[in-house]
Every structure is written in structure tokens, then in C-alpha cells.
Amino acid sequence: MTAEAFAPSTLRRGASRTAAKITLDVAFSVVLFVGTIVGVIALATLIWTIVDNGWARLAADPIAFLSNYVSRLPARSGIKAALVGSTYLMVLTALFCFPVGVGAAIYLEEFAPRNRVTNFVEANIANLAGVPSVVYGLLGLGIFARFFRMGPSLLAGALTLAVMSLPVIIVAAREAIRAVPESIRLGAYALGATKWQAVRRQVLPAALPGTLTGTILALSRAIGETAPLLVIGLPVVIFSLPNDLRDPVSALPLLIFNWTSRPQAAFAEAAAAASIVLLALLLAMNAVAIFLRNRYTIRW
Amino acid sequence: MPDGRTHVKEDEQRHETRIADALKARPVEDRAAAAAETVFRLDDVHVHYGRFLALRGVSLDVGKNEITAFIGPSGCGKSTLIRCLNRMNDLIPGARVEGKVEYHDQDLYGDGVDPVEVRRRIGMVFQKPNPFPKSIYENVAFGPRVIGMKPSSMDDLVEQSLRDAAVWDEVKDKLKQNALALSGGQQQRLCIARAIAVSPDVILMDEPCSALDPVSTARIEDLMDELKRDYTIVIVTHNMQQAARVSDRTAFFTAEAAEGTGDRTGLLVEYDRTDAIFTHPSDKRTEDYITGRFG
Amino acid sequence: MATTPPELSIARRRARTGERLIVNALFVCAVLSVAVTVGIIAVLLVDTVEFFRESSLLEFLTGTVWAPGRGAGEGGLYGVLPLVNGTLLIGLGSLVVGLPLGLLTAIYLSEYASSRVRNVLKPTLEILAGIPTVVIGFFALQFITPTLLRPIFGADRVFIFNAAAGSIAVGLMILPIIASISEDAMRAVPASLREAAFGLGSTRRQVSLRVVVPAALSGIAASVILGLSRAVGETMAVTIAAGNSPKMTLNFFESIQTLTASIAQTVGGEVASGTPRYNALFAVGMTLFLMTLVMNLISARIVRRYRQVYS
DSSP: OOOOGGGGGGSSSSSSSHHHHHHEEEEEEEHHHHHHHHHHHHHHHHHHHHHHHHHHHHOOOOHHHOOOOOOSSSGGOOOOHHHHHHHHHHHHHHHHHHHHHHHHHHHIIIIIIIHHHHHHHHHHHHHHSOOOHHHHHHHHIIIIIIIIIOOSSSSHHHHHHHHHHHHHHHHHHHHHHHHHHHHHHHHHTTTTOHHHHHHHIIIIIHHHHHHHHHHHHHHHHHHHHOHHHHTOOOOOOSSSSOOTSSSOOOHHHHHHHHHHHHSSSSHHHHHHHHHHHHHHHHHHHHHHHHHHHHHHOOOO | OHHHHHHHHHHHHHHHHHHHHOOOOOOOOOGGGGGGEEEEEEEEEEEETTTEEEEEEEEEEETTEEEEEOOOSSSSHHHHHHHHTTTTTGSTTTTTEEEEETTTTTEETTTTBHHHHHHHHHEEEEEOOOOOOOOHHHHHHHHHHHTTOOOOOOHHHHHHHHTTOOOOHTTOOOOTTGGSSSOEEEEEEHHHHHHHHOOOOOOESSSSSSSSSSSHHHHHHHHHHHHHSSSEEEEEEEEEEEEEHHOOOOEEEEEEOTTTTTEEEEEEEEEEEEHHHHHSOSHHHHHHHHHOOOO | OOOOGGGOBBBBBOOOHHHHHHHHHHHHHHHHHHHHHHHHHHHHHHHHHHHHHOOOOOHHHOOOOOOOTTTTTOOOOOOHHHHHHHHHHHHHHHHHHHHHHHHHHHHHIIIIOOHHHHHHHHHHHHHHHHOOOHHHHHHHHIIIIIIIHHHHHTTTTSOOOOOHHHHHHHHHHHHHHHHHHHHHHHHHHHHHHHHHHHHTTHHHHHHIIIEEEEEETTHHHHHHHHHHHHHHHHHHHHHHOOOOOOOOOOOTSOOOOHHHHHHHHHHSSOOTTTTTTHHHHHHHHHHHHHHHHHHHHHHHHHHHHHHHHOO
């Protein structure tokens, strides 16, 4: 090749690229950026739509909105039963699925032998994670509500949500346990600790922040779910708070669905206002989860 | 070429001088105590990992209140062997130990033997310091708690263990601090304190200084000399000078390829008092290794 | 053999039955997950079998009218094809929205974006993924149809409830799934492959399109199938936005009904156990379960295959 081929000018950006190639590169970058931005814009538009429709309703009298029961008149309808119901559901769901999920994760990570049974259980959990939430609703309806005669109650709802959240918690807990280095376990064994002592006193405490974060995220997803509760038959119109596990209970997403399905514009506003409350609740839960993760995760 | 050979000779001489210095640096021992009680007796020990034969035909004794060193190039089964002594190999799936390992005349792998009890009496310090992500106090207190020791004062036990591990002065004001904040050398001495806290009979050390700087290494070597008064110590080390400095007896291992497979199996070449190994080894392979011709 | 002093004995001392009980309890927790699957299959199967005792399986699989009976007569037509039609419309429609946007986002995040931009974009995607589906349904009904579709395509052509709005809504829902799994797959492509291409004078565009995307293709494919599975299983957004009119159509601007929406609609009213209408719920549920199961298995197999390539 001639010396000209290596002259400094050939190193300038774009020197070897044809005009067409450069245009293509630039166009591609633009397309990428636009494609990415569309998602962001969609999210922003969504939030704006909710707030635009619902803020006036919420801000006009937030106390009334939060402490009224539902009413035929949209102006007097409130989310008290639904909000309290969602909270009770969330607590009860956590009570059911956290111990079972963490227990399953501990077993699978620390004690399970590598054999076909274990592989089957793991494959099973992976499949459960992909089952549509409405099918979990059918499970709740057929087994909890009807077969065990729990009816559309707090208990049935919580059990259904717990069963639905179980695979997610198991995965999160397993990852947190797996993140604990083997050297920690070896150090404990070398001192004469049994396997359970090592797991309970060293591995679990170290895995707790990650597990809690994953659990809170799983619960925040469960709280936003409508379909399972709809299928079980939890009510929307209810004028008392549950006193007993067998009492019926309402939930915020159910209420939002109900109001959204009504033709009156005032109910649309109420639905948007309730959505703001739901989103705020989710935001708070996620913030707690992220705070836990950043503050307490051990950097090995 | 004459030049090359001269250089090799000079290197060898420098190497031998370093070993000799190391031997001289050892404190004078009471030779009468050389007839020590036997803690471990190994007889024709083989170790398989699955189908791979990692170690074969090892027979040696470990004496009480002595420091026994395992030296040799990488991959010759030293760590495998030391893990047999506290049954940590049990934790590796597919690991199989054949032959006799006797601990105070008990078959270490016999029926009715509890590996947990084994590890309570035979402690281990690892290559990379592995303190628990807890406070310094909790690190030391963990062992006594899980084995059910009920000391009259846990605080005293923790302090004594940290003193015996020569780290008390550096941590006494920050016992509640997280152990991960300590330096590498301090963490390793903390791990030694942790091991001592359960009053073991034996302390196994798998390359305890290889991840540390020379100053920390020297401190731990001094510590070993004090520790052997109360404990029996077995140490795996890559550092020949270290073995020459601290150990009473040294075992030299090498690895030889099996015919056909090319897998290298570890084997014990020579085992003798340290000064004997380093000044007049019986086996040529030992001599080659300690003069630095290979490894 | 000399007697060993007791403090040096290594014989088993403590029975440790307590520990064995604990491990058994943990095992039960793990096996509970199998019980859940058994429960799902059982509850779906029992009532599906019950359903097919009264209604014809052939009619179910090939009939083009879905009109569950009302009132005392309970005579109804239970051909599932309109529902499957609706589900597939939404599924494919959501892929038309979610796949290009998700893929472009993934390429941008993986190959172009600085870490500052990533630190803003990734949480944004997670937020989008976390929006409850009922809220997205509201958004579709109150914004997508009136403010987007109808002005562009004409109010007389676009029904109030239409498949397009449902598709866009569900597309937004699966965008984060496709984006994050594809991005993971792309980031797993070894740097050495990119460096080789750059070293030959390729531009970033060429490296992305000709090296990274093909290398990450199985991960991307897995994400698409997973997204589709999620779209098929989605209930609330389509119930709210796409309507409750089961019909055979390819017109995205009409209202339709998906498998999931039919379940939501039926349980909205009171349904007595044992009636064909009640049992139909489970037959539809079974259909849904089988569809998503197959898709998830395919996706998992693809993921397993691609994980081997780099290990």
C-alpha cells in the first residue's frame, strides 16, 4: 500500500466511512434513542393521565376519600374498606408465604441432595412462576373458597395471593443465600458447627437483607393484583372492616376495576384517585425495599 | 553455555544459604522432647475425588505439640491431605478416603464417629481469612456457643482467645466493630483466635499466610511458635523458608502422572525432622525441590 | 489400644433429633410447591372433566361462538375459538408494540448508553413493570383509545373497547420483560467478540447488529416467548380496554374478548357451582394454563441452551 493510505488524515473520525454508512450509523442511533424514549414517554403519559384525572378528586378532600366507604354517589365514595382490606391481605399473605418460601429456599440451597426429586421440585417452582394470576384465582376459587368452604374471605384471598407469591420469594431467597460465600460456611463447620447451626447463625443472617428486599418486591406485586381476588369473588361493595379471617374483605385494585368499568365520568375520577393511592403505596414499599438493599447488603 | 551454568550454581548457593539461615533462625528446642506422643497416625491413605485419584499411599505420624509442615509443588494433594485430618473432605461430593487415619488411637473414619465432634477438636485456619460478617466479639464467641461450651464468662474467654492469637491489643477497643473492617493480617489472627476459642487439640493451617504481606506473615509465624506449646499444629505451605523456620517435622509431597490418563496423583516422598529434610534429604526429588531446581 | 481421654473422644454424643426435625420441616416447605401444582392441575381438571360431560369437546375446540347460557335454561354455546382469537390478537399485537421497543431499548442500554443513563433508565423500566395492570387498563381506556387511537384512526372506526388499545397496553407491560432479559443476554456476550469487530474497523451499529444481537439471539428469543406468555395470561388490562365481545375477527379496532377476560366477566356476576357456566371457567382456565405452560417450557429450554454456550 502507498504511504498515503496511512497518512494522519485517514485516522480522522469518519475518514474511512462512506457518507451512506455514516448516515446509517446516525440514523440507527436516533432510532435506538427514540425506541427507548417511547417507553419512558409512555410511562410519563400514564402517570400524567392518572394524576390529571384523579388529583382534583383526591386533593379536594383526602380524609373523606380515605375514610369513606363506597357509595352509589361517586362524590361520596371512599376507599376505606378497600385500602384497609389490601393492607390486611398484604400482612396475612406475608405471614403465609415468607416462612414457607424461605424454608423451601433454605432446603433447596443447603440441604437438598442433587437428585431427580430435587430437579423436579426446582423445575416445578420455575413453572409456577409463569402461571397467569387468573389461574391462581381459579385455584383459590375451587380449592380455598369452595372446597375448603372459606368463601370469599380474607383467609381465602391471602392464601391465594400467598401461593401466587411463593415462587417469587423462593427465587429471591435462593439468590440471597447463594450470594453468601462458601468460605463462611466452611469457617463455621471447621469450628464444629452442625449444618443447621451454620445455616441458622451465619448464612441466614447474611442472606436476610436480600431476602427481605425480594419479599417486599413480591408483596408489592401481589398487592396490585386484581384477577385472583376477582375470581375468588371478593366484594367491592362492603361497609365494614374484617374482624375475622373468615370475613369478606375488599381490595384496592378490585375497587379501581369496578369504578373504571362504570360509565360515569365521576367514577373515572374516583378510579384515578384510588390509583394514585395505590401507586403511592407501591412506591413506598419499593423505596423501603431499595433502602434495605442499599443499606444492609454485605459487600463481601 | 558456561555462563548459564555458573548462574544456576550461584542461584542454588543463594537458595541454600536462605534455607540455612532459616534453620539457624529457629529457636533452640529441647531435643529430649523429640519422642513426642502421636496425635495422628496415617497408614496408606488414598483420596479419590470421584474417579480421580488425588493422593495415594500416604503414611506418616503427627506428633503432639509439634508443628508438622506439608510442602511441595501445587497440585500434589497437600490441601487434600490436611482436609482429611478434620473430615472437611466429607463436604466435597464424591470425595472418598481409603486407608487408616487414626486420631489418638481412634479411627477418624470409623462408625459412630461424629464429624462435628472431630472438627470441634481439630480446628482449621484457611488460606484466605474468612471472618464472619459480624462483630469481632461475635466471631470469637460463635464457636463456643454452637458447641455448647458454657464458660463462666464469655467476655473473658473472648479476651483470652484474642490475647493468645496476639491480636487483642489491636482490637480491644473495637470488639463490636465488624470484623470485615480489619486488615488481612488482623483478620487471619482473628480467625486463629476464633479457632482457639473452642479449645481444640489440633490446629490445621492451610497456607495461612499466602494471602498476607510479609510483616503479617512474620507475626503469624511467631505466633505459631507460641501456639505449639498448647496445641498440635499441621501447616500446609508453599513457602519453603517458612517451613524451615517454624516446623519441627516436614513432609515433602510431589505429583506424578498416572500412565495413560495423564492425571497427576499426589504422593508422599519423604518425611523427617525439618533440619534433616533441608540439610540432607534422602530422596533426589526432595533435594531438587528444596534447591529450587523445580517447583 | 489405650483408652482415649474423654475430652478427646470423637464418638457421636448428641442425638441431634431436633435438627433432623427442622430439616424435615424445610423439606415439607419445598414440597409444598409441588402440592400447589397438583392443586392447580386438580382443580382445573376436575371441573373441566365435569364441563365436558355436559358440553361437547369437539364443539369446544372448533365452535366459533362463545355465548355462555344465562338464566334457568343454561343452554349455551361454548366454542372457544373466538376467545383464542382474541387472546392471539392481543398476544401478537402486544408483540408488535413490545418487541421492537423492548429490543431497541435493550440494544441502547447494552451497547450505547453510559452508566449514568443506565442508572436512570433501568429503574424507569422497573417502575413500568411494577404498574398494576388495572391501572394500565384505566390508562388504555381513558387515554389510548380516546386521545390516541380515535383521533388518528377515526372515532367511527375505532370502538370504545378495542383490541388495539389492549395490545398497546399489554405491549407496554411486556416491554420491560423483553428489554431486561434481552439486555442481560446481550451483556453476557463476551467483550472479546465486540473488541474483535471494533478492531476490524466496525462501527457501533455494525457491532450491535451483526455481532451482539446474533450472539444473544437465543436469550432474545426466550424473552419474546416469555413476553408472549405474559401477554396471553394478562387479564385486567384487556378486560377493561379490549371489551367483552367474543368474536372471530382480525380487525384490531373492534372489541373482542380474550380467554382471560371471559373468566373475569363470568365471575363478575354470581355463578353457582356445578353449572356449565361455572365449569366453563375451568375449561377456559385449563386452556390458558396449557398455553402458558408450553410457552414457558419452550422459553426455559432456549435459556438452557444459551447458557451452555458461554460456560
